[in-house]
Every structure is written in structure tokens, then in C-alpha cells.
Amino acid sequence: MAPEGLTINYTAVVIAAIVGFVGMAIMFGASYLLSPKKRTAIKDMPYECGIPPAPYSWSQLHMRYYIFAILFLIFDVEAVFLFPWALVFLTSIDAVFYEMLLFIGILFFGIIYSWKKGVLQWN
Amino acid sequence: MSLSLVVFYLLGAVCLGGAVGVVVSRNVVHSALLLLVSLMGVAGLYLLLLAEFLALVQVLIYGGAITIIVLFVIMLTRVQEFRAMKDNPQWPLAVVAALAMFVLLAAAMIKGAPSETTRQSVSFEELGSSLFTQWAVPFEVASLVLLVALIGAIVIAREGGEE
Numbered sequence: 390m391a392p393e394g395l396t397i398n399y400t401a402v403v404i405a406a407i408v409g410f411v412g413m414a415i416m417f418g419a420s421y422l423l424s425p426k427k428r429t430a431i432k433d434m435p436y437e438c439g440i441p442p443a444p445y446s447w448s449q450l451h452m453r454y455y456i457f458a459i460l461f462l463i464f465d466v467e468a469v470f471l472f473p474w475a476l477v478f479l480t481s482i483d484a485v486f487y488e489m490l491l492f493i494g495i496l497f498f499g500i501i502y503s504w505k506k507g508v509l510q511w512n
Numbered sequence: 513m514s515l516s517l518v519v520f521y522l523l524g525a526v527c528l529g530g531a532v533g534v535v536v537s538r539n540v541v542h543s544a545l546l547l548l549v550s551l552m553g554v555a556g557l558y559l560l561l562l563a564e565f566l567a568l569v570q571v572l573i574y575g576g577a578i579t580i581i582v583l584f585v586i587m588l589t590r591v592q593e594f595r596a597m598k599d600n601p602q603w604p605l606a607v608v609a610a611l612a613m614f615v616l617l618a619a620a621m622i623k624g625a626p627s628e629t630t631r632q633s634v635s636f637e638e639l640g641s642s643l644f645t646q647w648a649v650p651f652e653v654a655s656l657v658l659l660v661a662l663i664g665a666i667v668i669a670r671e672g673g674e675e
Contacts, residue, residue, distance in 0.1 A: 399559065402559065452588065452669055454584055454587075454588070455584060455585075455588055455665075455669050456665065456666060456669050458577075458580055458581050458584040459581070459661075459662065459665040459666075459669075460662070461577055461580065462573070462577040462578070462580075462581055463658050463661060463662045465572060465573055465576060465577040466573060466577075466658055467655075467658065468572070469568065469569050469572055469573060470643075470651070470654075472565075472568065472636065473565065473636045473637075473639050473640030473643060473644075474640055474644060476636050476637050476640050477637055477640035477641045477644060478644075480637075481640075481641050481644065481645065482645065484644075484645075484648070485641075485644040485645065488644055488648055488651065488652065489644075491652060491655075492651065492652060492654075492655045493655075495652070495655040495656060495659055496655055496658060496659060496662075498659060499658070499659045499662040499663065502662070502663055502666065503662070503666055506666055506670065508666055508669070508670065
């Protein structure tokens, strides 16, 4: 494999990576250079909507968040399959289109289940 | 040294640096964030091997979802009670396990290393058409696996989380 293919294909990726790193470095550097450096205890306090923050910076989250994280993971996996599907379903046979509908339909049952079980309730 | 070899060593350094950081860091949240660095390095390696779909999966699922899950799990535990990780008395066993794994992987790589091969790019179109025609049934089974994982997680979390 000649390296030329790589440079042609991924120039945009490399540019995005460099711009990302340099941009972050400039932002952090500018903030470091421009900000006044008078630190007080009250200034170092994390900002939380104006109210004094909770006693611990790491307080224990409620179990309910776990379900949302799992739901996010499952539908993230589903979304990954949508990318190759979106490129082929118009040109390929009709069945391809309905396959994805079935795939999403099966996972939609999961949403119905979690709704019925009340895990999407927030009270 | 060709350009791709330079990129490979750079990405390998990112992966290894992140992985060493995960192990060395005394703060679990820092470990989780350094794991993200290592996973992104692996995504770069996939891209270098022209495995674009794997790179996408690595960024979206490992970089996005798995790291989020790891952080959530850390926050679900009572971290304020043990925020700095202490040395575990089981560390000699961990050393033995890690060395055994290393020897196994090194032996596999030395024995089974392919001779000069060329990287082949598989386009998204090719991947999509074979996934949705030739491998349609495993693809649908994957949705069932995901559904079972979802329902299982809900059942476990609801039973464990009842106040």
C-alpha cells in the first residue's frame, strides 16, 4: 500500500485533527494569558447554577441514570448500522430497506418495554 | 521510513500513553478519561488500516457510549469513600496474569504474523450491501441481542434500584 492513498484519503481528517488540537491549545493558552490571576476560595468553587455546590464533588448518582446510559449505548449501536444502510438502500434490492425497518422495529419494542416498565418516568 | 509508519508509531504512542495513564492514575475518573485517549488512538490505527467502518464504530460506540457508561458506573458507586485508589494486595497475581497475556499475544504475533500484505479499503457501500444481503439474518439477530441486553439491563437495574 503506497502512502499516497493515505494522504489523499485522509487529508481532511488530519487537517481536522490539527485544527482541533491547535484550536484547543490557543483557547487554553489565551485563557491562561488573559485571565487575571487573583484566586480566592470562592472563585475556585465550581459553578452550579448559582447555588452553593453539593458537599461532595463526586456525589453518588441515582441508579436511574444507569438505564439512560444503557439506552444510549443500545441506540448508539443501532445508529452505527444506519450509516452503511443509508448509502445502499436506494441502489440495492427492496428487501434492504425493510430489513432496517425490522431492525428498528425490534429495538422499538425495547423502548415500548422500558416505557411500560416506567423507567422513562422521572419523578 | 514511510509516512504511514510514522503515523503508526505516533498513534501507537497515543494508545500506549493512554493505557499507561489508565493504569498509573490514582484518580478513577482520570483513568476513565485516559481510556478515551487510548480508544481514540485505536480508532486512528483502524483508519490507518483503512478499516473505516471499524474506526467509526470505535469513535461512536467506544469513544462515545462505552466511556460514558464507565464514567456513569464510577459515579454510581460511592466514590467519595475511596477516591484515591490504594494498592491492591492482589497485585502480584495481576502481574502474573498480565505477563501471561503478554507472552500469549507475543507468541501469537510471532508465530502467526502475516508476511507482507497490502491494506485493502472496504468502502461503506460494499460493506453495506454485503451486510444487508449476504449477512441479513445475523444482522437481524443482532437487533434481538441488543433487545435482550436492553431488557436485561432494565430488569437488573429495577430490581437493584428499588427503594
